[in-house]
Amino acid sequence: MRRIARPNRLLPALAAMLLLGACQDDAPLFSAGAAGALSGRTDPDRGRRLIAEHGCTACHTVPGVPGPASRVGPPLGNMARQAYVAGLLPNTPDNLVRWLMDPPGINPKTAMPDTGLQRSGAEDIAAYLMHAGRGEGTP
């Protein structure tokens, strides 16, 4: 009996190893290469305008963008100092852009919808968010 039971007890460990393996398959998201800078032609002012136009403030409080001070999503005045984007992706400019372009693609359970941003818009917003809130009293 014990011999039959033992492999069953190993199954959770095997499943965990498989899951870890699956994470490693996503490695490009986390690799040093993914930490590359934005294209260099970003326009943070356009990013700020896009944040207003895309209705981000319906869910987020964003320094420098007037809105209803919503707390549906986290306030975005601290992006430059966070370790992770949405608690999942190491906080690099490229990962921030990935998140902005397709949140449900990164995390199917997230409450943040796809807001239809193209890469250039997402890069401009990321450029703005990486500097928003500095020196505005956020801890």
Ligand code: HEC
């Ligand atoms: C319907 C509400 C909603 C809208 C609209 C929305 N978001 Fe979000 N957003 C969220 C929620 C909820 C989270 C937290 C998601 C999670 O952790 O899974 C989030 C997370 C984020 C994050 C990661 C924050 C962090 O602390 O890591 C960023 C950046 C972000 N949103 C930017 C934007 C931008 C820019 C827009 C507009 C283009 C936008 N969001 C529109 C709800 C929204």
